[in-house]
Amino acid sequence: MTQTGFTIWLTGMSGSGKSSVATATADRLRGRGLAVEVLDSGRIRSQINRSLGFSQEEIEENTLRLAYECAMLNRNNVVAIVGSVSPYRAVRDKAREQIGAFVEVYCRCPMEVLMQRDAKGLYERALKDEVKHMAGVNAPYEEPLKPEVLLNTDQLTVDDAATQIIKTLEVLNRLSRDEGSAYTADEEEMIRQRLENLGYL
């Protein structure tokens, strides 16, 4: 059996749709018979990294623990899907280096939309500094410069977002092609062109 493990790393600000897209993508991949583990950085924080805070150094440690787990899953042919704000570019790049088979997905959403969606009122409270460490408000969020997939999550359905990830994985040869693709040859060519321009092909 060839190595089928790889990591899909969803980064983006709170509320940008990482978890929904992670779940939908996991369902699609499981439908193709792959073993898939979704790692949610918040859940991991509460379950195994309880002692970690939110300094840059602690965020880095949390991120690299996630990366360690992804690499472990990948070498056992399990696909890992991470949904994590992971606000620091350099730390995401370390995760990429550590994991190798790494596909970065940027869930991009304008702040005004994030604030409209903000059911828990976190952004509102962060703007008043009542909530600390809110990436993009009172803590840094460094946008990816070269994500394999760029999702404008304010304009896409969750289903279309998952399709775009799956298609990119096919073009990257991490997944075998699905015959019943909803993509036209032109759309696929656009993905290929983009990945080539970024140096991933």
Place this chain on the structure above:
Amino acid sequence: MTQTGFTIWLTGMSGSGKSSVATATADRLRGRGLAVEVLDSGRIRSQINRSLGFSQEEIEENTLRLAYECAMLNRNNVVAIVGSVSPYRAVRDKAREQIGAFVEVYCRCPMEVLMQRDAKGLYERALKDEVKHMAGVNAPYEEPLKPEVLLNTDQLTVDDAATQIIKTLEVLNRLSRDEGSAYTADEEEMIRQRLENLGYL
């Protein structure tokens, strides 16, 4: 595909042979086509839990992180093999509860043999209190009361130890039977009897 993931948890004092037995057992299981991950608690400490010390609470946290990783691997049909002193009975029992498909292996070795083998002089130094937190010397080591496998590692070859684990997994129906078993029907019956007496069958 049925659930093939389970965890083999090797406990025992430093130098009792956990790592060698883990490696040999992993080789056998890989030879049967299973995906196997060996988790060494020392390596994990140095790589992902750097901030953890050696208080009882911190040892518990380290152990439960290991258990979390085992459960994650197991539900993706990867066998996890842990080599960890894991000196506290209650903490090992928590790991058992968290993991479910858990087989405890006690690597037992008399202190005088451990001290003879002690290449790094750790026991000698612990006896003088120059090394702290040495389980069985200046920190507790609570022997398992009901391990699925009891290995007297001063009397067994690594190969025989691995065979005993594999045979136990077969009797527990975690592994399908290997036709070319080196075990006689009587030896297998002894394992079955022991597991039945302990309540595992």
